[in-house]
Amino acid sequence: MNAQAYDLIVIGSGPAGQKGAICAAKLRKRVAVIDRRLMIGGVCVHTGTIPSKSVREAIFQLTGLAVRAFYGSNYRGNGEISIQDLSFRVNSIISRETEVIRAQLRRNNIGIYQGTAHFLDPHTIEVNGDGDKTTLHGENVLIACGTRPARSSDIPFDGKRILDTDEFTFATTLPREVIVVGAGVVGLEYASFMAAVGSEVTLIDQRPIILDFVDREIVDALAYHLRQMGTTFRLGEKVTRVGIDEQRDRVFAELESGKKVQGDMLLYAVGRQANGDQLQLEAAGLAADARGKIRVNENYQTAVPHIYAAGDVIGFPALASTSMEQGRLASSRMFGAPSEHMPELFPYGIYTIPEISMVGQTEEKLTAAKVPYEVGISKYIELAKSMMLGDETGMLKMLFDRNTRKLLGVHILGQRATEIIHIGQAVLAHGGSIEYFRDTVFNYPTLAEAYKVAALDGLNKL
Numbered sequence: 001m002n003a004q005a006y007d008l009i010v011i012g013s014g015p016a017g018q019k020g021a022i023c024a025a026k027l028r029k030r031v032a033v034i035d036r037r038l039m040i041g042g043v044c045v046h047t048g049t050i051p052s053k054s055v056r057e058a059i060f061q062l063t064g065l066a067v068r069a070f071y072g073s074n075y076r077g078n079g080e081i082s083i084q085d086l087s088f089r090v091n092s093i094i095s096r097e098t099e100v101i102r103a104q105l106r107r108n109n110i111g112i113y114q115g116t117a118h119f120l121d122p123h124t125i126e127v128n129g130d131g132d133k134t135t136l137h138g139e140n141v142l143i144a145c146g147t148r149p150a151r152s153s154d155i156p157f158d159g160k161r162i163l164d165t166d167e168f169t170f171a172t173t174l175p176r177e178v179i180v181v182g183a184g185v186v187g188l189e190y191a192s193f194m195a196a197v198g199s200e201v202t203l204i205d206q207r208p209i210i211l212d213f214v215d216r217e218i219v220d221a222l223a224y225h226l227r228q229m230g231t232t233f234r235l236g237e238k239v240t241r242v243g244i245d246e247q248r249d250r251v252f253a254e255l256e257s258g259k260k261v262q263g264d265m266l267l268y269a270v271g272r273q274a275n276g277d278q279l280q281l282e283a284a285g286l287a288a289d290a291r292g293k294i295r296v297n298e299n300y301q302t303a304v305p306h307i308y309a310a311g312d313v314i315g316f317p318a319l320a321s322t323s324m325e326q327g328r329l330a331s332s333r334m335f336g337a338p339s340e341h342m343p344e345l346f347p348y349g350i351y352t353i354p355e356i357s358m359v360g361q362t363e364e365k366l367t368a369a370k371v372p373y374e375v376g377i378s379k380y381i382e383l384a385k386s387m388m389l390g391d392e393t394g395m396l397k398m399l400f401d402r403n404t405r406k407l408l409g410v411h412i413l414g415q416r417a418t419e420i421i422h423i424g425q426a427v428l429a430h431g432g433s434i435e436y437f438r439d440t441v442f443n444y445p446t447l448a449e450a451y452k453v454a455a456l457d458g459l460n461k462l
Ligand SMILES: Cc1cc2nc3c(=O)[nH]c(=O)nc-3n(C[C@H](O)[C@H](O)[C@H](O)COP(=O)(O)OP(=O)(O)OC[C@H]3O[C@@H](n4cnc5c(N)ncnc54)[C@H](O)[C@@H]3O)c2cc1C
Pocket: 011, 012, 013, 014, 015, 016, 017, 034, 035, 036, 039, 040, 041, 042, 043, 044, 045, 047, 048, 049, 050, 052, 053, 115, 116, 117, 118, 144, 145, 146, 147, 165, 186, 275, 278, 279, 310, 311, 312, 313, 318, 319, 320, 321, 322, 323, 349, 351
């Protein structure tokens, strides 16, 4: 067999694959990246992070949501917005991002192979493109093949009225009434987007509470805003049957409790299945678990020493932000380059409308650990900047140790939460105290001022 030989073959060009490949190329290794046709950039660029966040930005601007504090809650920016308004923006961002990534890979002399990869043996990978097959030999392999939406065979997906989250990006109409099954991060984000464009949303989850890893006060505030925008929560409810009433052209979901929910569209958002089960791993001496995930050690190395895995295919935390870092670290370790450890402290961004971000401990965890903490709060409504931005929804909450005044956690709901969280993250990472915010001069007016207001509030409680 005449296989093209590389020091590293990367399966998947999402955040983990890209950064792993570029890191190896910078170490002067010969690198190839394989991905399916039209998928350069991964789920992240084509159906996950980038499209969903682009839809969010478009909705925020086009609906006038950002400035409703000035013009009232009924204000609609450009009048009715259409799916064409949204898809135009999303598609142009996807094409640009894809080009940026392709150019980065080319600039680093990384071979790009389009097709579906599987192992023939531990060092040999076959790529099935459009009608042709290529065989590649890799001294090392990085599996960064990500995930796909988890589907249930009981749900009659048709890609139009009953969709998974990948298909939703390509929906052709905005529903008037939508049922969202699954109130995890992705389900909540899409539910809030549709509520923001005026759809009536029914959100169903069999778990009795949403976002159990997030501060309860922040989650309660999010739920309040979603209800205000027309969302009905059906929590602790199990879906037993989904179908289409063809005569009325309606989708329905029957619940175990006997309720029946109806809408024009149903979005099934109940998690992701990792793609490790599609690589013929047994030919490489490996196996994926029942959810398609691949087990690695602290160096991102699988049970076969020259095969590494990173990104969503290894499971938690399954974020684009952490996947990039994992890919880079995997390549560094593979080629013996000096590398740090994956930071334990990283922020979560939940891009609902309004958005949430958090870093560090929650009140619930500190209470369980019997840490004597205090809370400092700043409400966005008190900030000059949020008034100017036209959206006063939100709060910033800091948790700190009552005795040492060390910062323990930051929780934010509201505009630009995912940006300003990094201020708190930096102070936390350096073991700083809440007094830092009291004693520091911030730009004014800014949303960052919320840190100072919250610090003063917290210190006043001591
Ligand atoms: C709707 C949604 C919103 C999200 N929002 C955010 C967010 O706001 N912030 C955030 O940090 N994260 C977000 N995520 C998560 C983020 O998208 C993932 O964590 C990230 O994309 C994982 O990167 P990855 O490198 O593991 O691979 P992926 O991006 O999943 O890419 C994997 C690639 O591997 C390819 N592949 C798979 N199998 C094969 C094969 N056999 N042969 C060839 N190629 C193959 C696939 O085609 C794909 O292109 C979101 C996810 C979703 C679904």
